[in-house]
Amino acid sequence: MLRIGLTGGIGAGKSTVARRLAEHGAVVVDADELARRVVAPGSEGLREVVAAFGVGVLTPEGALDRPEVARRVFSDEAERARLNSILHPRVAELAAAAFEAAPPDAVVVHDIPLLVEKGMSSQYHLAVVVMAPERVRVDRLRRTRGMTESEARGRIGSQATDEDRRAAADVLLDNTASRRVLLAEVDALWRDRLVPFERNVRLVRSGRDATAPVLVDHDPDWAAQAARIVERVRRVAGPDALRVDHVGSTSVPHLPAKDVLDLQLTVADLATADALAAPLAAAGFPRFEGIDSDAPQPWDPDPDQWRKRVHTSADPGRAVNLHVRVVGTEGWRYALLFPAWLRADEAARADYASLKRATAERFGRDRDAAAYTAGKEPWFTERLPAADRWAARVGWRAGDETGRT
Incomplete structure (x- = not known):
């Protein structure tokens, strides 16, 4: 099994990459989807969130009011940590079960927004990071999620910096240009790296053949x-x-x-x-x-x-x-x-x-x-x-x- 950590800041295009990898056959473990499951109506997770934040975080139908929760926690680090202490252990348990259930020859992609913030890169064979300039992300969040510019920048500011994401990235996907360009990069990544990498891990063999000694100038990276x-x-x-x-x-x-x-x-x-x-x-x-x-x-x-x-x-x-x-x-x-x-x-x-x-x-x-x-x-x-x-x-x-x- 090949374990891939996939992350990116809000509005960068991480979900687009995850969907494309799923189309190629990857098993995608979506941390956001798991987070919704652990606070589903009637769940112990939802009861604990309500106990911590009050009934004001519920919709009239009794479900978690996610926009209201976001409004409360993304401007308050202590409240965000309080929420994460409830959600993260439950999400991690479900994610571990999903990895365990995957076939032994699978490429398992863990779509996780906080991979960098939680220092999780070393848990995977590769960390794939999707990035885009802040101005592009703000525009996307305004168009697709109805956020104001202030709300979008606030959400972006609460997450890891671009510098931290670059430092964590084994593979950096730039989603500045068109969706078509991004998908072509994902296709190449799947074909040229992820599929042979999984095969090599499964067969316990090196990823490269013997090559002649070719010297290159020192690479600062x-x-x-x-x-x-x-x-x-x-x-x-x-x-x-x-x-x-x-x-x-x-x-x-x-x-x-x-x-x-x-x-x-x-x-x-x-x-x-x-x-x-x-x-x-x-x-x-x-x-x-x-x-x-x-x-x-x-x-x-x-x-x-x-x-x-x-x-x-x-x-x-x-x-x-x-x-x-x-x-x-x-x-x-x-x-x-x-x-x-x-x-x-x-x-x-x-x-x-x-x-x-x-x-x-x-x-x-x-x-x-x-x-x-x-x-x-x-x-x-x-x-x-x-x-x-x-x-x-x-x-x-x-x-x-x-x-x-």
Whole structure:
């Protein structure tokens, strides 16, 4: 099963996206529809809302007067929190039951307005966010819901900011243009990413084939992409995750790299790493069986210092290598030391960039990039004393920093 979190501010077009995904075959779990169910006439939820807010929130027919409730809570944060404390646990229970009832090969889309506000992005394989400029949303709310401009802006202002939504989005759908353009984007998302992603999760396989080493300029968005994946890994690993770091070349600003995010999950021992294999695979990170150690260094005769487990991403839209290493080992320290040094030392960074370009050009036909990787190894061995001197000079020690993303 593939779990997709779908969100967007009021008037952005989230419901349009949800309907289109349902047409393609997605199982849509609509949080707003569930919220209406938990306050249906005669329900315990409605009785509790009336007890909290009074009979003035009921229509003459005894149903919840939703516009009246909105008028009361969207201008009062304390009242909104009071209402949410009644509704959200009940809605969450119904949503969990809907996920449980979905077929094992389903793409389940959780249409949830407060995904960003509640920090829920890491619960899903992907977070899809629909956005539109505030002026466009205000106009839509005036035309389709009869709101005044003041009411529309008030509702928008009570929700997450655009900046927060962008930070949470693995997929950002811009609904500024026509409905036709938006639907075409949704169609492509379904065909090119969601369907193969679900299949890869179900079959426990990587989302990408082996490719030749192609370097690109540093993408400033890599850090945000890594941060979202780090949170997913932390959630899945729970207390077994001693830390999760964004490592490798994509964690170093101004350094060219392959468009593959390298993350390091730190665990207490390899038995823990092996126990995490199944939950990581279910979360979209299948184990890659071809690598179980880093290249041992000639100065270190202990191969256990370089043992690890490697997982890749089942998502065809975001390549990831997740290295699971044991705290305190040399391989673990290497993975933290070299990016920290390269971030701090411009000359070392330029030296390594030059090596990367030359090695990528030399092994440009290497389909699995193994020769490219091996071709860089002597550089790390030769530069380790310089990296260690930098660490001693600035007082850097592996594990002192919080998990860097």
